[in-house]
Amino acid sequence: MWSPEREAEAPAGGDPAGLLPPEWEEDEERMSFLFSAFKRSREVNSTDWDSKMGFWAPLVLSHSRRQGVVRLRLRDLQEAFQRKGSVPLGLATVLQDLLRRGELQRESDFMASVDSSWISWGVGVFLLKPLKWTLSNMLGDNKVPAEEVLVAVELLKEKAEEVYRLYQNSPLSSHPVVALSELSTLCAGSCPDERTFYLVLLQLQKEKRVTVLEQNGEKIVKFARGPHAKVSPVNDVDVGVYQLMQSEQLLSRKVESLSQEAERCKEEARRACRAGKKQLALRSLKAKQRTEKRIEALHAKLDTVQGILDRIYASQTDQMVFNAYQAGVGALKLSMKDVTVEKAESLVDQIQELCDTQDEVSHTLASGVTNGLDFDSEELEKELDILLRDTTKEPLDLPENPPETFYTNSVPNPRISDAELEAELEKLSLSEGGLVPSSKSPKRQLEPTL
Secondary structure, eight states, X not given: OOOTTSOOXXXXXXXXXXXXXXXXXXXXXXXXXXXXXOOSOTTTXXXXXXXXXXXXXXXXXXXXXXXXOSEEOHHHHHHHTOBTTBOOTTHHHHHHHHHHHTSEEEHHHHHHHSOGGGGTTOOHHHHHTTHHXXXXXXXXXXXXXXXXXXXXXXXXXXXXXXHHHHHHTSGGGGSSXXXXXXXXXXXXXXXXXXXXXXXXXXXXXXXXXXXXXXXXXXXXXXXXXXXXXXXXXXXXXXXXXXXXXXXXXXXXXXXXXXXXXHHHHHHHHHHHHHTTOHHHHHHXXXXXXXXXXXXXXXXXXXXXXXXXXXXXXXXXXXXXXXXXXXXXXXXXXXXXXXXXXXXXXXXXXXXXXXXHHHHHHHHHHHHHHHXXXXXXXXXXXXXXXXXXHHTOOOXXXXXXXXXXXXXXXXXXXXXXXXXXXXXXXXXXXXXHTSEEEOSSSXXXXXXXXX
16 A cells, blocks of 8 residues: 555656647647637637637646546646647636536545545545645635646546446455455556545545445445445444454465475475484474464364355345345236236136137148148158168267275374384485385384485
């Protein structure tokens, strides 16, 4: 997840060459006019005003969409639209007009429009910097400062929809509650910085599609069940399931780590065998077996957690099926409201009459077709004999079913004697080809082979 201390203000700049209207490079007179400042009022010359606004307003929004950003600044736009060392003098007026039409919104105003209960999860530091711009607006200053952050309203909605689909198509959607850190990692490719990620979350919260809660110092996000559903507040069941999921992940990571440790002990035993260090090899085997016992215990706990989660998911599915049945019963009652037995009998009679008529028509048509054909029964019999001879083939020589092999899982004896360990060590040595047991001495010894 991005660092909260990071100044996440990705510039909207970039070379727009090739994505600009043709007159950008071809019509010097036209571009000189478009780069000049607006008149103080539209009433002075409405034609010139509308011509400039019709050029710059769509260009500002399309440029932001191409850059994949929802946050704009006057300074960044001036840098992006430089032409032969000149910057457009009327961009501030364009942004003011977009603000008036609601296509842009001050970042601080957008956050103030979200109900305070939706942002209780804590974006305090995030709100501090834009506060001065809100204050200037309250004092009647409608100018757009070069550093003020504006939000493209429609682009933010599109980005929020993109993040929601991204979550729905990810493994995280198995449960509606997810850690904020996991969600930010998932959305890193869609949200270029932390501030954009928070704005997207606020938009989703504004639409009542997600809610955020801080639990034991960690922020968790709950999504609505469906694309058109409203999210419900986080309850104890959500928190409990989330904690179970976290426990499952922790146990899985621990099992994987211990499995690597057991394999490492096995490799150490092999190296000790090759070096002729019998006692060291035995200690490594003992460590391997202790690790395997810990893995076995963790597997039992992991199975328990997964079993509980399976039951929870099954209960949720059962509830969905119950709701579907309930809705189906209601729909059936409505559809059968005007149906009576008399109407049903009349309908059956009509259907039977139509079926009889259809049978008569089909019989007539079939008789006409049959009478028009002249089949030679002898030729048909000959053709049938040929087909029967062609289809008579030798049976396939299929192999017999292989004998069934049964596998059993062996669990190491918690108390293993040194003799058993030596036997396992001898097997390990033989499999490696590194040691050959002595058959003359009753007491087995390990000798390195040349």
